[in-house]
Amino acid sequence: MSDLVFLIPLAPLLGFVTLFCTLGNLPKKLVAIVGVGSISLSAFIVMLVGMEFLFQQDPTPYVVSIYSWMNVGGFISGVSFYIDGLSLIMMFVITGVGLLIHIYSSLFMLDDKDYSRFFSYMNLFVSAMLVLVLADNLLLLFVGWEGVGLCSYLLVGFWHEDPANGSAARKAFVVTRIGDTAMALGMFLLFLHLGTLDIQAIAQQAASTWQVGDGMVTLACLLLVGGAVGKSAQLPLQTWLPDAMAGPTPVSALIHAATMVTAGVYLIARNHELFLMSPAAMLVVATIGSITLLMAAFTAMTQTDIKRILAYSTISQIGYMFLALGVGAWASGIFHLMTHAFFKALLFLGAGAVIYSLHHEHNIFKMGGLRTRLPVAFWSFIIGSAALAALPFTSGFYSKDAILLSAFEHGPYGPWFWGAGALGALLTSVYSFRLVFIVFFGEAKTQPDAPAGWGMAGPLVILCALAIIGGWFTVPVSSVFPAVHEVDHGGVVAYITPAIPIIGVFIAYLIYYLHKISIKPFTESGLGQQLIKFWFSHWAMDWLYDTLFVKPYEEITAINRTDIIDWFYNFTADFTLFIHDLSTTTQTGQLRTYAAVMVTGLVIIIAIFVGVMPS
């Protein structure tokens, strides 16, 4: 089957090329067939490859070399794919969820005039994402990494007639580019010291070159983390993700929830051997994760836009994954990645269905009572939110529980991480069910259209199923990651942890369904308003960056728009002209002046010659 591996990213790429080059001249039906078909092909091959790999006696990772990309000056990088449990699970998620979302989109986007462009970008994205996860070296990974960033940009700004969308897209690209640059520097550092960018080789070389805790390895890890936080929207580069919701909803589901934003998690997990050598970097990852998950959770509590709530929840959930990575619970992190992909895609698609039916209405306070009118969406949301809140027996529960327990066990800071995670979990359940109660219960405020057809409902249903049962399996990554010593599930924590979401749901129920508890005293108090405003603005991060970076950059460039250096040259020219004007006045046209100047010259020359005047 390894012969077919190259087709996995190639099929969507060909789909992209076909759709892009025809520039919207194909009938929509054909576009949908190409767009969805290429992903299906990819998914099918992933299935085949996965089956073969998993049903081996002893699954061993293998490399599929396509061709040698660069071989220059001691730097060798090939286009070769690395198949192991981790890349397989990623591919399953990408092609599987991707396929569902493609199917969903084929209906959702049907009325859009740029239908073909949409599918071409989506195909390109899937292709790039597959390259990202399949790459066996960091450079190729970087290709996919930037590629998905590009697609994110293209798709966020898909409706480019509105400049706001364009700005959001640019923000998404530039902010992640900052992280990418850090990651590139990390790659340079690794290459400088290890002489290779091959991921497996790095792991081996690092072990032989560096001691555990070496400053260099920490620096390299931190630079890679820089890339990861950019792509995965973690502190301090998370500000782009909420704005990225400007794109079509399937995009949000695929890119900004299920796949691309988890690339950072994948990167760290992929390089876990390196990270294991740097406890400090691990600690940083965990800290970033826990802080981000809390910040985002607080913000999600205050949002009113349905997609932004989900966006912040995504940030928060990735924070959990980071926390997991940081505490060494690799498998749990990847597990959560997978389950999150299911339930978040579900939530977004559900939200998409709602928005679709409500004529692009995003404000949750203008919705309400949709439970009966949009039953599919309603159930999607119920299941998705339950998984998100990690209610028992949903997929989210299994993954998140494992993370929290691992965090608790982890070293001296463990309880702190656990505390953050637990608080986050509480908030998660509150805001997710706040959303459910406000949107689907209460009185109806708008009249939705009839729900869309099965093309959209079908994927929702499948995802519902996945969101529930997705947690019942284990991810086949045991061969990838070092065995974690068995977590002691005893103790109070093991019982408290599962209970937290339930408490959260209950609180939300009291506040937003029964209206038993009024939050008005809080929201209307001065401090409360300030706090809410602060949280609503996501801890004023945008403002901070605006003031610190964006505005100064704009101002400096605006001041220097005409190029200060040029001023120097122009001054030289003007000065010469000035001298010219000055000296033309000596040419009076009068013969007497000329004679006098001549004689002056004579006097001076003789003076120089006889040495009266120093030459």
Add this chain to the structure above:
Amino acid sequence: MTEALTIPMEHGLLLASLLFLIGLLGVMVRRNIIVILMSLEIMLNACCMAFIFAGAHWGQTDGQIMFMLILSIAAAEVAVGLGLLLQVFRRFGSLDIDRASRMRG
């Protein structure tokens, strides 16, 4: 008279220089073209004188020969110069050299 003066050559050259400078001054100060031409003659004459003194110092004929050559130069120059002067007087209606300062800059 077969014996000529024996004076310091420098005296003669000083005289020539003074004449030369007076002529130069005339060129620089006067506005009447005729006077300027005359001043030129004074300068050339001063040169002649310098050559005569120098020739007398060395006892060579070269000084006098140069004198004669300068004489012919002066003659030719004056001839052309006066011809030009007539034109100028006709066209400009004046002998003021400052009239002839249309070109400048």
Add this chain to the structure above:
Amino acid sequence: MSMTELYSLLPMITLTSVILVLMMVIAFARNLALTCGLSAGGLLLTLVSVFWVNHDLSAGFVTPLLVVDAYALMFSALIVSGSFFITLIAYGYKVQRGELQDEFFLLLLLATLGGITLAHSTHFASFVLGLELLGISLYAMISYPNQGLFSLEAALKYLILSAVSSAIMLFGIALVYAVLGSLSFTEIASNVYQDTGFDRLFILVGSGMILAGISFKLSLVPFHMWTPDVYEGAPAPVTAFLATVSKGGIFAVLLRFFTTVDSYQYETIISGLFWIALLSILVGNILALMQTSIKRMLAYSSIAQIGYLMVAFIAASEIGGKQLAIEASAFFLIAYFLTTIGAFGVVTIMSIDSTDHDQDGLDKYEGLFWHRPLLAGFFSTMMLSLAGIPLTAGFIGKFYIIAAGVKSELWILLAVVVIGSGIGLFYYLRVIFTMTKQSESNEVNVSATGGWAMAAVTLLLVILGVYPAPVIEWVSAVAKALV
């Protein structure tokens, strides 16, 4: 005088005979075409005789006044060819200006004779006579009748100032003679060393005055003030002559004097020349910058060009760099001749119909590229050559100058050359740019002879720029002989 001596003087004799014949012809039949043809033919004949003599040259003195050697013949050839082209270019110009134009060519030939005399002269007497022969012919040519007031003014200014400078120079010569007792360059050279009682101060003041006079003729700063006015006022062909033949002849004698007498040993003289060259380059270029009259612009640019030439001249003060420097100045001068004649040739052709004042306003040249592409092409080539851009002889010339400067390590002057060239580019390009502007057509008549002459000059310029090897060989052989 022996036969060999007479034979060596063949070019001068030829030219003199042509002058006399021409005078007779004019006396009997006034016919401009005939006159012009005779002059051109005579000049060609002279040119042939120059090469003839050069072919089997027995270099030597012809009386103490003149010397016939490869150097003299090279400059003679240059001067005669310059006059030849100017004759051709002037023809159409003169035709339009009615009767009584025949003597113009006579004067031109006389002036050329003066130039050749300068090239051959090795004695102050012949030097002064050659200079004045050149000068007096020029006075008459500049103010040649039927020109406007400007030419009169120009002639007046040139006459008076030139006479002053001649007088200054003569006085200087007298001072030098007073202490050295000789007027011949070679004898001066030996006296300077042999005579133990020689007075340095006399020689210095004397050479200061001579240098001032020569600087005037070469229009070097600060003796340059006349240049723009005279260039502007004089009829364009005369300006071409003034800028080339007159300067070439004087430079020839200056270089010969310095190399023969080895005045280079006087450091103060070199330092004086240094300032003159430096100021000429800077002042010339700066003054030319925004000129709207092409002739004035070319006048200022010629100040700068001669300043470049002086860099090579100064470079000859280093013993090791002497040959290269002489070569450089000779080649640069050749390029300068061609370029200047070409440039003023275009102005001449443009001015054929305007009998009052030459067409030298920059605005008159707008759109020339589109109406008269060939003429504009010629002019652009000239501008590029003046700017020292490749494909033209000017580039090789500038290359030579810089090589000479580098060889003698004149870093400051080289820096000034760079600055000057930078400024220079601006106004040369401005001309080209003006010609490329769109404007309505203004018709220009081009005389056939003038057109062909321009084509020949341009072609020569480009050939020299692309394949200069033969000329370089020639020049370097001459320089080798001189050193």
Add this chain to the structure above:
Amino acid sequence: MLELGLFYTSATVALVATVFAVTRYNVAHALIYLIISLLASAVIFYLVGAPFAAILEILIYAGAIMVLFVFVIMMLNLGSPGDGVEHQWLQPGMWIFPSILCLVLLAEIVYMLSSGDRMLQGKMIGPKQVGIDLFGPYVLAVEIASMLLLAGLVGAYHLGRKYLIDAREES
């Protein structure tokens, strides 16, 4: 001694006459002073042993060339009426800078002259000697000078003739 006295007297005359020649407002007067200066020069030439030069100075310089000036002055009818104009033209201020220049130059020359101490040879060089040299080594100079005079002739003829033609047309 008498000759020496004669020399310094002539020198003084020449200087004074030249100063007057340059400073007179009336052109005719100036010309007369110039002729006096030239005659004084001729005396000096004779005294220092150049009789041929002295004769030529009188014949050609004071005679021929100056007569040309006289012709022109007569032709243009520049008499006393020109005085007033000259007075206007010559502002005292105009003298200052050129005079300073000339004085500096004089100082330089005096500085130079004071360095040496040479006597004239006191030998008389007659016309014969001059003639022999003139047509010996300097024969080509004579030839070139002839061309020079030819150029002067052609030039002057042309410039002057044009003037006459115009004058005739106008009358």
Add this chain to the structure above:
Amino acid sequence: MTMILLIGVLILGGIAAWLAQTWNKDWPRWISLGTCLIAGLIVLPLYINTPEIHWTLGGNETAWIEMVNYAWIPRFGINFLFALDGLSLIMVSLTIFLGFVAIISSWDEIPDRSGFFQFNLLWTLAGVVGVFTSLDLFLFFFFWEVMLIPMYLLIAIWGHENKSYASMKFFLFTQISGLLMLIAILTLVLSNANQTGTITFSYFDLVGHGLPEGLSYWLMWGFFIAFVVKLPAFPFHTWLPDAHTQAPTAASVLLAGILLKTGAYGLIRFTVPLFPQATVEIADIAMILGAISIIYGAMLAFAQTDFKRLVAYSSVSHMGFVLVGVYAWNELAMQGAVMQMIAHGFSTAALFMMAGAIQHRIHTRDMTKMSGLWHDMPRMGAVAMFFIIASLGMPGLGNFVGEFLVLLGAFSVSIPITIAAAIGLITGAIYALIAMQRVFQGEGKPDRNLKDFGGRELAAMIPMMIGLIWLGVYPQPVFDLVDPVLSSLHLLTTSDPTQWIGSLP
């Protein structure tokens, strides 16, 4: 012989095109196109040849694909010395190709004097080909100057509203710096002649000269400034925005696509090999200049409202990478620099062509007056998006390979400079995307009725797109072609491999 044939064909083609305008308005461009195709056909067989001619360069054996040597000016030992190796071959091919693009881009744009236009275009190409192939220093300088004249005329005659200023500035900058180089060349040659007794301008004789270090240092500056002005690097870059903005499209394409590359080529071919010691001394300065150029250019590009000006400043930024790469002087960075040169040639040429096409259609370059062009011209929008993406360094396209290798190589030499240069990746994205948004995205304007890219324009664009993808996906052939050149240059600058400037550990 191929080189002389090539230059000859271009020169004669130019003359033919000029003459042809008398008879028919359409002929010149067809002749021009044909000339370019012939030139391309002349170059192609060279790829098949393997380097066969061996020559000693600074004591080392080097291999060349072709070499021509005729005496020109024997007095100075100046020869018609042309030689071609992989690096030259690549650059020459790029030149011919972009010439083709330039001709196509100017197809409808030049209504009158098209013959003279094509003449200048082809002569510029001839000059540039000469620069890339001549190895006699005099000859090199000759071509170096010659290529400027037709380019000057292109800008001065067919330029836009401020052409006088722009063309003048362009010429002044390049000429004055050129004169400095001429002085340096002559000093080098004559000082070398003082030592060895023979005057020679041959690169092969001059490399490895034994001049004292102080002198070499100053000479190096002469070369360096001339090349860096052309590159152009901060602070000599200010001619470029004006020249590019005012030039007609074809001239912008040539300027950005190949003329800038001559500066980089000169640095690689001449400055470093001739003055290895001095180069080490200023490597830091040069790299810092490169890094400043990258960031400064990007910042200025961001602030512009004129589309062409933006692209022009982006060139400053991109060529900064080349400067950093060259002076990092290890194989990675050098290969990166070469790759960046080629890729930048494609991407910027395309962007200028785009700018020209837009100006041709809506008669403005002001981005504030555009917006929403995608709506009107989706094909152009898509193509523009491609090149914008390429220019901001998207992996998978040529520019990325170049920038990445430059940074990777430079990282081993100076970490702070590399970090500064890497910031250019961010600033680059900022201006590139804002341009995209301002021009193509946003609300379209009604009634604009614009013509989308037609077959002619796509015929120029698509090869460049394919080229960029090819360079990004499979750059190895280019590396292999250039590798022998670079490694021989390395060998001669550093006889001891351990002392390579910025060699890898």
